[in-house]
Amino acid sequence: MSPRGPSGTERAVEISTREVFGAPCWVSLVTRDLATAQRFYGAVAGWKFRPARLGEAFSVAYLDRVPVAGIGALAADLAVAAAWTPYFAVDDADVAVDRIRERTGTIAVGPVSFESGGRAALVADPDGAVFGIWEGNVAADWRVGKGPAPAWLELRTRNALDAAMFYGAVLEWATERPGCCEVAYEEDQVVLRQDGEPVARLNSGPVELGSYSPHTRPRWHVHFRVPALQPAIEAAVVLGGRTVSDITSNAVERWVTLRDPDGALFTLTTSLGSDRN
Numbered sequence: 001m002s003p004r005g006p007s008g009t010e011r012a013v014e015i016s017t018r019e020v021f022g023a024p025c026w027v028s029l030v031t032r033d034l035a036t037a038q039r040f041y042g043a044v045a046g047w048k049f050r051p052a053r054l055g056e057a058f059s060v061a062y063l064d065r066v067p068v069a070g071i072g073a074l075a076a077d078l079a080v081a082a083a084w085t086p087y088f089a090v091d092d093a094d095v096a097v098d099r100i101r102e103r104t105g106t107i108a109v110g111p112v113s114f115e116s117g118g119r120a121a122l123v124a125d126p127d128g129a130v131f132g133i134w135e136g137n138v139a140a141d142w143r144v145g146k147g148p149a150p151a152w153l154e155l156r157t158r159n160a161l162d163a164a165m166f167y168g169a170v171l172e173w174a175t176e177r178p179g180c181c182e183v184a185y186e187e188d189q190v191v192l193r194q195d196g197e198p199v200a201r202l203n204s205g206p207v208e209l210g211s212y213s214p215h216t217r218p219r220w221h222v223h224f225r226v227p228a229l230q231p232a233i234e235a236a237v238v239l240g241g242r243t244v245s246d247i248t249s250n251a252v253e254r255w256v257t258l259r260d261p262d263g264a265l266f267t268l269t270t271s272l273g274s275d276r277n
Contacts, residue, residue, distance in 0.1 A: 014137040017089035022171040022181045023194045024153055025089040025138045027222050028070040031082045031262045034059060036240075037071050040260050043235040044268070045224055063148035067139060068224075082262035084222040085122070086153050086200075087132035088171055093119040096133045099170045100125075111135070125166055127158050127218040133171075144199040151225045151269050153200040157218040160202040164190045167202075221257075223267040229254055232268050236260075 017025065031037040034057060038049045041061060047068055052058035057073040069084075090096040093111040100107060100123050108130070110121030118136025125131070142149050157163045164183055168174055173192065174183040182193045190202035226232045233243060233256060240261035247256045255269035 013140040015140045016091075016137055017135055018091040019179070020089045020138065020194070021091050021177075021179070022173050023089055024086050024144045024150075024199055025134055025142065026070065026087040026132075027084055027150055027153075028072060028087065028132070029082070029084050029264055030072050030080065031260070031264065032073065033262065034071060034073040036261055040236070040239045040241060041071075043239055044232050044241070044258075045226055066148045067142060068148045069150075082260070082264040083130065083219070084264055084266055085130055085132055086220050086222065087120070087134045089138060090133045090135050090171065093121055093133055093135040096135075096170055097121055097123070103166050103169060105166070105170070125157075125163060125218070127163070129155060129157060129163075129218040129220055131220055143194070145197055148225075151223045152198060154221040154223065154267075155200065155202040155218075156205055156221055157202065158204065160190045160204040161185075163202050219265075221265065221267060223255065223269050226268050226270055229256055229268060229270050233258070 029037065038047075038059060041047050042049065045061075045063070045068075047061040047063055049059045049061055049071070052060050052070060052072075059071050061068040061071060097107055097111060104126045106124040106128075108122045108124060110123075111119045111133075112121065113119050114136070118134060120132060120134050120136075122130065122132050141147060144150050144152055155163055164173070168183060171181070173181045181199070182196070184191050184193065188204075191198050192200040192202070229247060236242070236258050241258050243256055243258050244265070245257040247254055249255075249272070251272075253269050253271050255267050257265060257267045259265055
């Protein structure tokens, strides 16, 4: 997330979340074995890792010396599923938390203050999809759909239009405030755009409310780019991961969903022009 916040990244150029409010600004993985996760994602996605400022249980993934994501180790006795979580920029964490409570969302942790001056909270929407909010500074060149950041985020939920109303009210999407993210309904899904570029998609589908399975419950899902799918899939299987979908394609890209060795779900995608495997 922020260069000195939960991600621990060290970036020369930062901007305030007030400048990108409502937009995704970071993704983090919680896992039970940090070393295993680093080996896995290093081989599958080509990431390198550096320690985060939060201690030995946290690290930051880099690709071409640019931060991609954060990884943190769960305490062994916590009954929490390993999962990828997106964070969204807000200019006031307290106000955002109040909006979430007013709209029957859940506050799991926070807001928590960090030495950098940033503040974060881990929360859930009314259907139970977990996400984070961050108030503070963010890396200016980290943006979904650009560079090494995720290709996009996807909310898999019961009713995408209801979800869009919740997130719109909490994160000030599609408001009259200058600089807000735009929302449109396109091809049976809600598409979130930042400066005209798609950064998230909200999809209605068969999910089980209250389910303990991360595969069937409402959730935010992260898509990462790789140069080619087959080598990445082979590396994942060798290191204890597995595919949970067939390879799917459209006119411009191919993608596949996997579980890492600790069970966290994510999708790898590549453009048809670059994937030769």
